[in-house]
Amino acid sequence: MKKLLLATAVAALSVSAANAAPTVYGKAFVTADYVDAEVDARYVDNAGEKFSGNEDENTVEINSHSSRLGFKGSEAMTANTDVIYQLEYGVNVDASGDNTFKSRDTFLGLANKNFGQVRVGRNTSVLDYVNNVTVTEGYWDNLGSNTLNTESDLDIDENGRVVGFSEDIVQALNMVSDKRQDNSVVWIAPKYNGVPVELAVQYSADESFGSNDNGFGASLMFDQGTGFTAGLAYTKDMDANTKWTLFDEELSYGGDVIRGTATIDLNKYMAMPVTLGALYQVADYDIDGAEEEKGLVISGEMGLTNFARPASVYLQYNKTDNLAGLNNFDSDQVVLGGKYMYKDNMIAHAYIGQNSADITVADAFEDGDIARVDADVFAIGGGLEYIF
Numbered sequence: 001m002k003k004l005l006l007a008t009a010v011a012a013l014s015v016s017a018a019n020a021a022p023t024v025y026g027k028a029f030v031t032a033d034y035v036d037a038e039v040d041a042r043y044v045d046n047a048g049e050k051f052s053g054n055e056d057e058n059t060v061e062i063n064s065h066s067s068r069l070g071f072k073g074s075e076a077m078t079a080n081t082d083v084i085y086q087l088e089y090g091v092n093v094d095a096s097g098d099n100t101f102k103s104r105d106t107f108l109g110l111a112n113k114n115f116g117q118v119r120v121g122r123n124t125s126v127l128d129y130v131n132n133v134t135v136t137e138g139y140w141d142n143l144g145s146n147t148l149n150t151e152s153d154l155d156i157d158e159n160g161r162v163v164g165f166s167e168d169i170v171q172a173l174n175m176v177s178d179k180r181q182d183n184s185v186v187w188i189a190p191k192y193n194g195v196p197v198e199l200a201v202q203y204s205a206d207e208s209f210g211s212n213d214n215g216f217g218a219s220l221m222f223d224q225g226t227g228f229t230a231g232l233a234y235t236k237d238m239d240a241n242t243k244w245t246l247f248d249e250e251l252s253y254g255g256d257v258i259r260g261t262a263t264i265d266l267n268k269y270m271a272m273p274v275t276l277g278a279l280y281q282v283a284d285y286d287i288d289g290a291e292e293e294k295g296l297v298i299s300g301e302m303g304l305t306n307f308a309r310p311a312s313v314y315l316q317y318n319k320t321d322n323l324a325g326l327n328n329f330d331s332d333q334v335v336l337g338g339k340y341m342y343k344d345n346m347i348a349h350a351y352i353g354q355n356s357a358d359i360t361v362a363d364a365f366e367d368g369d370i371a372r373v374d375a376d377v378f379a380i381g382g383g384l385e386y387i388f
Contacts, residue, residue, distance in 0.1 A: 130231025227268025
């Protein structure tokens with residue numbers, strides 16, 4: 001009997017340990033990218049004095065894109081409730097920058113069969129829960145790169161006049177996108193039988209002393225498995241929080257973002273392995289004189305059937321008006337790319353794209369001043385993604 005009790009205890013401990021053991025996962029995604037970036041700056045003050053400058057850079061970059069290492073798991077608390085957890089860190093495989101490791105989604109929470117999930121910690125914004133349209137990868141996975149810093153590029157004397165042109169400011173500029181939220185809580189509603197929607201609600205606390213800039217948001221995704229999906233999300237003082245510098249002036253402000261998306265898998269309706277998607281987004285910044293930032297994404301991806309393994313090509317167009325709330329600050333981007341799966345977890349990528357952005361700022365220093373900056377980025381590259 002003692003031996004039987006001892007065996008039972010050992011078995012119970014083994015099951016408990018197995019349930020508590022985390023799953024280790026991650027991916028490494030490294031590319032080589034040829035980048036041709038150019039910026040033109042022109043300035044005219046109210047006395048008619050002019051300045052113009054140009055900088056052109058051609059380089060081959062080794063880049064790490066969303067590489068990560070994570071630990072996740074769950075353990076039963078009661079018959080219907082589990083403790084869930086995740087610790088995920090971004091990894092710069094190329095070791096560029098000071099932060100080789102950077103926190104991604106990291107939370108502790110509960111999952112209940114009747115009441116859904118609650119995640120507390122650092123969570124992706126619910127705006128990303130309806131990001132089912134963008135298909136670009138690698139260098140061109142740049143939704144959210146919407147700030148322009150010209151302070152270091154236009155040399156200004158003590159009288160506020162532009163007297164020179166210096167450092168590089170060129171990057172592929174795009175509409176605002178989701179940001180991970182520190183000190184946040186996400187509730188994901190349970191899916192009910194016969195209701196093809198997923199609801200998520202988020203609260204984000206700003207714990208800075210004296211600050212009341214707490215944010216919130218919600219998303220709703222419709223997918224009944226017929227090849228058509230639609231999403232709608234709204235966030236307040238979460239994703240539109242922006243800090244940037246223009247002509248020696250630092251701006252910091254929040255705002256609202258509303259995003260709508262739709263995709264259709266044509267292969268569900270006809271013999272055509274093509275998925276089409278559209279995303280439209282409006283960001284309204286809380287700053288006097290700011291314009292609504294309006295963003296549009298149109299994408300298409302087609303599966304290729306004449307390969308031994310799954311492969312696809314994609315085309316995506318991005319258009320943004322009034323980037324970061326600045327009137328006449330617009331960008332256009334078009335990217336062509338493809339993927340080939342050597343195995344389900346080994347994916348080769350190739351792409352080519354162009355991004356053009358321009359900004360015209362009147363009254364930059366004194367009445368009558370006009371400054372104009374044009375930025376163009378061309379990039380072609382490819383690499384390997386390994387998922388484990």
